[in-house]
Amino acid sequence: MRSRTTALVCSALLLRLGLASAHHSFAPVYDGSRTVTVAGVVTAFHLVNPHAQMSVDVRDDAGKVVTWVVEFDGRLNLTNAGWNDDTIAVSERVNVTGNPSHTGSARMFFMSLEHADGTLLQRPAVERIQALEQQRRQRNEQRE
Secondary structure (H helix, E strand, O other), X not given: OHHHHHHHHHHHHXXXXXXXXXXXXXXXXXXXXXXXXXXXXXXXXXXXXXXXXXXXXXXXXXXXXXXXXXXXXXXXXXXXXXXXXXXXXXXXXXXXEEEEEOOOOOEEEEEEEEEOOOOEEEOHHHXXXXXXXXXXXXXXXXXX
């Protein structure tokens, strides 16, 4: 009986480790110390889990079209911030800023997007931090 319990515990741990490694963390993939901005046309936007994704066709300096993959937070975080499937439209011209991959590939993690009409869309986590910082400043001003 003891060996069966040990085998079950080991199996559960191995399964848990496998699930944990299936989802990557930010730091090994993206360079949080740098940002890049690209301008192009959205060819796809998928509001899905574990991370939403967008493809943007960007012309490089030689005039060649390069498809950039932009990774976002997950669907739950984005929809909680009011995003939906129409937040970013296919065929829309955008400027996107994010943290580039360490490999130099045409891939980034989303920080902000400027729509053609000039409206700015930011990563919900950044918006939350800015809102909290604004509240902190207001409390400090009230104390003075």
